[in-house]
Amino acid sequence: MRYISSxxxxxxxxxxxxEGEDKETIITVNGKPKVITLTFNGDPEKVLDLIRRLRAEQSIEHMWEKSIQSGLNMMTLPEINSEINNARKELTNE
Known part of the structure; x- marks a missing residue:
């Protein structure tokens, strides 16, 4: 992997x-990573679909970690249902 500034x-x-086509490149803007480039073989849509699924999985994992940190993973099913009902009521009242 290599880093190149914009x-x-x-x-x-x-x-x-x-430096070869098999090397991933991280493009930086003001020293911060912004874009990752990589080479691939095959259908670009399939590659993008895989990347999207990985990003969704990463988001779910992040939400799970936050729920553990805040103690929300200890909620009972009735507590969860109550929260859902309250949120729905707020949405219909707006």
């Missing part, structure tokens, strides 16, 4: 194609 790419776009 400024470097602007001045020399060929940097993305150098």
């Amino acid at each position: 400024a470097e790419i602007r001045s020399n776009p060929a940097l993305l194609w150098k």
